[in-house]
Amino acid sequence: MGTIRHITLPAGFSAAGVVCRIKTSGREDLAIIAASADVPAAVLTTQNQVVGEPVKWCRRIMPRGFGLARAIVINAGCSNVCTGKAGFADAREMAGLTARKLGSRPQRVLVASTGIIGHRLPMAKIRAGIAAAAARLGTENDRAVLRAIMTTDTREKSAVVQSRIAGKKVTVAGIVKGAGMIAPSLATMISVITTDAAVAPALLHKALSDAAGTTYNAVTVDSDTSTSDTLAILASGQAGNRMISSPGADFRKFTDLLREAARELARSVAADGEGATKLIEVAVRGARGDADAKIAAKAVADSPLFKCAVHGADPNWGRIAAALGKSAAKVDPERLTIKIGHIVLFDRGGPKKFDVKKVRAHLAGKEIKVDCDLGLGKGCFIAFTCDYSREYIAINADYHT
C-alpha cells in the first residue's frame, strides 16, 4: 500500500501526528509540521475580537503577518481560548518545546489549537505529545497529521496543486479542518499550506491574503466566526525558482496556484459542514461592486431558511430573493434574476414558469449551484456553504459543555 502524501509533498518539509489523549476519542490530537530550516512564512488569523491564546502568540511573533518560521505545532481537543495569561504562557511553552526539539527559537514556531473554549490545556500531555511528535517527524505521517487536527470533521481534507513557475516545478499542498464547525464546543478552522516555492515573506503574506479573499473567506457554515481561525503557509524554497520578491508575473502565477489549492480546501470545508449533506455555491454577479456581491452572496449563504429549503430540495426562490433583499447590498427586484442549477426561476421582477422536476433533481444532488444576477453592475462573488439538517441541531444542541 502506498503512503498518503500531501503536506510534506513539497520538498523541505516533515511532519508527525500523535495521540496525546486530549481528545477523549483516543485519536491523534497533536501534530508538528516542520521545515528543514527557518523559512519564509505567513499567517492569517481570525477577525473575531475574542481571540485564542495561540492566535495571540502567532500575532506576537509575526506582528505584520509574515516572517520566518521553522514549524507549526497544532493540537485538537482544547482551543486554549479565554484562558488568560496562563493560557498564553502555555501557547508560548508549546512553541518553546517544539523549537528546542528542532534546534530553532520559540519565535520561529507558530501555534494553533482547536476544541473547547475556556479550559486550560493539559500541559503534561502536551509536553509528552510534542516530544513524541518531534521524534517521529518524517514524510510518511501526513495522514496522522491530518487526523490530529480534526474535530467533528467527517472527512480528511487536503489539496495538492502543481505548476511551473519560471521553468521550475512548484508544489503547493494544504490541509484543513473545520470552519464554523464546532465540537465539542466552538471550534475553529485551521489550515496549513506548505510549498517548495521560493517566496519572500511579505509576498507570501500578500499571496495568502489575496487567495483567502475568495476562498476561505467565502465559506460560511453557520455564520459563527470562530475565535481561533488560523491559516498558515510555510515556503521551503526548495523548488529552485528565483526568489519571488516583487509582485510581477511569477508572483501572479504563484498566487493563482495558491488560490487553486485554497479554493479546493475551502470547498471541502463547506461540503463537510456540520450535518451537511450538500455543498452549495451561491454566485452573485451584476452587483454594484465586488464588495456588494460578497455581502449579497453571504446573506443568501447564511440564511437558515434558504439552507433548510436546499436540504429539503425545495425550489424556494422566494427565500433567495428575501435574503438578497434584507442584505446591505443594493438590490432591485425589477433587475434581479435568480437561477438554480442554470434554470431561471425569477426573471427581472417576476416569477418565471419553470420545470419543477428539473430544479428538484438538481437540488437533490450533492453540489448545488445558485446564481443571482443583480443586474446593477459588474461586481461578482461566489460564497460556499452547506445545507442545514437536523444533524446540525443534534451536533450542537446535544453536546454538553
Next chain:
Amino acid sequence: MGTIRHITLPAGFSAAGVVCRIKTSGREDLAIIAASADVPAAVLTTQNQVVGEPVKWCRRIMPRGFGLARAIVINAGCSNVCTGKAGFADAREMAGLTARKLGSRPQRVLVASTGIIGHRLPMAKIRAGIAAAAARLGTENDRAVLRAIMTTDTREKSAVVQSRIAGKKVTVAGIVKGAGMIAPSLATMISVITTDAAVAPALLHKALSDAAGTTYNAVTVDSDTSTSDTLAILASGQAGNRMISSPGADFRKFTDLLREAARELARSVAADGEGATKLIEVAVRGARGDADAKIAAKAVADSPLFKCAVHGADPNWGRIAAALGKSAAKVDPERLTIKIGHIVLFDRGGPKKFDVKKVRAHLAGKEIKVDCDLGLGKGCFIAFTCDYSREYIAINADYHT
C-alpha cells in the same frame, strides 16, 4: 362561556375573520379590522428591499407612514410578493372592495398579506371573503380574526393594556402573527394595534416607531427579514382624552402604554418562533452606545450555535463570547462579563467557576435570560429570540413550494 376580546376592546372598532379557502387547512384566512369612522392611523413596514405588493399599497396611501384609515384587510396563505403590477392591482382591489362595504375610500384601507411568495392571490376567493367578513363585522369575532392571520403560529398572540391619560381610561389592544417564521414559504410578521386614545396621525406614527425600536425590532427568530412585515395602528379617539397632538406628558404616557403592549406581543412572537421550545432574552449592557448594544445583542440572538446550545440546556458561554466578538460592536474580553440566569460564567477575561447544575436548571426552563456586560459604556439593549430545534429544520426543509 365568555367571548375572547382584544382587538375590538377599545371603543370604536369591529372585526371579523372568515374562511375563504386560501389556506389548504380550511381554517380562517381573511380578516377585516374596521374603525367606525376614518381615524388617525400609522403603519411601519419591512426594511427588506424586496417588498410585497400590499406593503407597496400601504406606502402609496401613507407615504409618510401615517394618515387616516377606516380599516385594514388581511389575508393569510398567499403573501402577494414578487407578483408585479398585477399583484399591486390585486392589493388595491382588496382595499377598494373593503372600502366600498364600509362606505369609505380605497385610500383609507390598509392591506396586509402573508404566506407563499411569488403566487397571485386567488381573487375570486378573496372577493367572496371580503364580502362575508364585511357582513359579519362585530365585537365577538376577535378570536376568528386572530386565527385568520396565523400561518405556522402555534399560539394566538394578543395583548391588552390599559392606563389613564389626562384622567381618561385609555385601552391599547394588539394582535400579532409570525415574525421571521415561515410557512408554507417565507412568511411575515403582521401586527395590528387598536386604541381608543385620541392621537393625531403624526404623533401616532412617532409613538409607534418609538415603541417598535425596542420591541418588534428586538425580535429575531432566524435572522431572515421578511418581505411583508407590517405593523399598523388605528386610534378611534373614543376614550375621550384631549387629542394628543404634541410630544408632551400625555404623548409620553401613551407611548409607554403602547410600548408595554408591543413588548408583550414581541416576546410572544419570539416564544412562538418556529420549532421554539424556549423564549430567550439576550441583554447587553455596558456597550459604547445603544446602537452597539443592539448589534451585540442581535449577534448573540442570531447565532445558530448559541441557539442550539440553549436548546440542549448547555451552559456554553464560549459561544456567547464568540458571537459577541464576531459582531461589529466594540468588545474587549478583558472587560466582558457573561451571566446566564444571574449566574456569572465569565468574568472580565477569565472563566469563573460556577454551579453547572444551577445554570442547567435555568436553561432547562421556558424563559432564558442571558446578560452580557461589555464594561465599556452605558449602552444597553435587550433582544428576544428562541432556541433552534430539529423542528425548525423540519418545518423549513420538509415543506415543498
